Amino acid sequence: MTDAALADDIPFPGMPEPPELWAVHIQGPDEFVPFLDKEKAEKLVAELDDRDAAERKRNNPHSAYLNAKLVPWPGSRESFAEALREENEL
Secondary structure: OOOOHHHHOOOOOOOOOOOOEEEEEEOOOOEEEOOOOOOHHHHHHHHHHHHHHHHHHOOOOOOOOEEEEEOOOOHHHHHHHHHHHHHHHH
């Protein structure tokens, strides 16, 4: 079952309780990206960290630096499902 299919029901059956709901917190824009799969979230954190390191090496004064980290979802199951739905609609 895909994340998008699971997000159709808010909250959906079988949805874990926090803190088993994960988010990637991108500090700066203060964005939380919802993830059901912790490994996928960890992969995004690594990709963002790699991009950030590359931008810092370029020393471009116009670059926006990112600080991403894996965190437990900070809200309710309902807010997680809603955020997941919004992510899949983008």
